[in-house]
Amino acid sequence: MVFRRIPWLTFAAPRNFHVLVQVLVPWLVGGAVVLAVAGLYTSFFVAPPDYQQGNSYRILFIHVPAAWMGMFIYLLMAVYGVIHLVWRIRLADMMARSLAPTGALMTFMALWTGALWGAPTWGTYWVWDARLTSTLVLLFLYLGYMALRTAVDDRENGARAASLLALVGAINVPIIYFSVEWWHTLHQGMSVTLTSAPTMAPSMFTALLLMTGACWLYCAAIALRRAQVEVLEREAETQWVRDLIRDGDSRTWDRNATVADARGTIREEGRS
Amino acid sequence: MTKRQKRLALVAGVLAGLAIATALILNAFRDSMVFFVTPSEVMAMTELPERKFRIGGLVESGSVVRDQQSVQVSFRVTDTAMSVPVTFEGILPALFREGQGVVAEGWIDADGTFHADKVLARHDEEYMPAEAQAAIERAGHPPGAGKEY
Numbered sequence A: 001m002v003f004r005r006i007p008w009l010t011f012a013a014p015r016n017f018h019v020l021v022q023v024l025v026p027w028l029v030g031g032a033v034v035l036a037v038a039g040l041y042t043s044f045f046v047a048p049p050d051y052q053q054g055n056s057y058r059i060l061f062i063h064v065p066a067a068w069m070g071m072f073i074y075l076l077m078a079v080y081g082v083i084h085l086v087w088r089i090r091l092a093d094m095m096a097r098s099l100a101p102t103g104a105l106m107t108f109m110a111l112w113t114g115a116l117w118g119a120p121t122w123g124t125y126w127v128w129d130a131r132l133t134s135t136l137v138l139l140f141l142y143l144g145y146m147a148l149r150t151a152v153d154d155r156e157n158g159a160r161a162a163s164l165l166a167l168v169g170a171i172n173v174p175i176i177y178f179s180v181e182w183w184h185t186l187h188q189g190m191s192v193t194l195t196s197a198p199t200m201a202p203s204m205f206t207a208l209l210l211m212t213g214a215c216w217l218y219c220a221a222i223a224l225r226r227a228q229v230e231v232l233e234r235e236a237e238t239q240w241v242r243d244l245i246r247d248g249d250s251r252t253w254d255r256n257a258t259v260a261d262a263r264g265t266i267r268e269e270g271r272s
Numbered sequence B: 001m002t003k004r005q006k007r008l009a010l011v012a013g014v015l016a017g018l019a020i021a022t023a024l025i026l027n028a029f030r031d032s033m034v035f036f037v038t039p040s041e042v043m044a045m046t047e048l049p050e051r052k053f054r055i056g057g058l059v060e061s062g063s064v065v066r067d068q069q070s071v072q073v074s075f076r077v078t079d080t081a082m083s084v085p086v087t088f089e090g091i092l093p094a095l096f097r098e099g100q101g102v103v104a105e106g107w108i109d110a111d112g113t114f115h116a117d118k119v120l121a122r123h124d125e126e127y128m129p130a131e132a133q134a135a136i137e138r139a140g141h142p143p144g145a146g147k148e149y
Helices: A014-046 A056-087 A090-121 A130-151 A155-169 A172-182 A202-234 A239-247 A259-263 A265-271 B003-028 B039-043 B130-138
Strands: B053-059 B072-078 B083-089 B101-108 B114-122
Touching: A014 A056, A014 A202, A014 A239, A056 A090, A056 A130, A056 A155, A056 A172, A056 A202, A056 B003, A090 A130, A090 A155, A090 A202, A130 A155, A130 A172, A155 B003, A172 B003, B039 B053, B039 B083, B053 B083, B083 B101
Parallel strands: B083 B114
Antiparallel strands: B053 B072, B053 B101, B072 B083, B101 B114
């Protein structure tokens, strides 16, 4: 079976993951900087003022990517949570855990920039409409997820409880996304959908895409680096980390990594 | 079933159950999930609500009357089918203008006039430069026309 021959778990082995992150992060950071510079330039100097809102609409170039990232990262966290719950792959749990602070930051940014945008346009910083309220719930879900992990003493139990919370909370994401269609909200509808042309000028859409790309790369870089640090901490006693400390950065991975590597069973056998 | 398949089934079951429960709850609370009601919905009410509520729609073109001596303003909120007269005393948001979305919070009297103590502007999801808007206007299709509220 072809499906079986694909080395799904090569990078789920902590050592290979470490090497992968070492290779990827500089590219992700570089890409994020380039896209952010191009995106900010387009946002401020190329995109024209809006016919209604003048210049205040420009905050959408950070507001919308942050809101998208906040929702997407939560879904990703839930997917990693399921992988951890079902297949017991520890790296999936470390990835979920590493994504949480970045997702919380993005959600906070969406709420904060939204308030700053709402004040001059709607005439209020905050209302309890379906879109705003469900986004606030998302922020609390992130904070609850992080709190739950630290509250449970046993790491594996805490990880399972948190994975379950990520899974349960994922229901909120489609509610946020479709809230502006399902109910009357003060928040405007979607400008960018998969099915129809964006309802904004092309130069505005370009700026939005560039900023979204910058956000993606930034989040990927920061989450991978955070996971890498966690891997090194958890594996501090293993031979490969000791070798790493002794020989410096070795950019080779173990092509024979197995499922047992990914679940950490080899390490535990080796230790006892 | 292996242990792993059992766990997968459990996770899928939890997610499916949760989705159904959420759908039922949201459906049951549909009326309180809306931020505002439309003029048509106000007209369809059999008895007027005692407590404050919000109505939303477009500011009817040509309906805005500003008092010269005070900050009193009156206008009509329309969903293009029905419209409700609104009075308000205070500072309007910068984006408030005829033909634009608006949400007013207040109470409705027996004559059917809505007394707002808060007015919020609502903007749509279209963003374009002023020149593009002018071109559309010349062609006779004002933006926002035909929008559902």
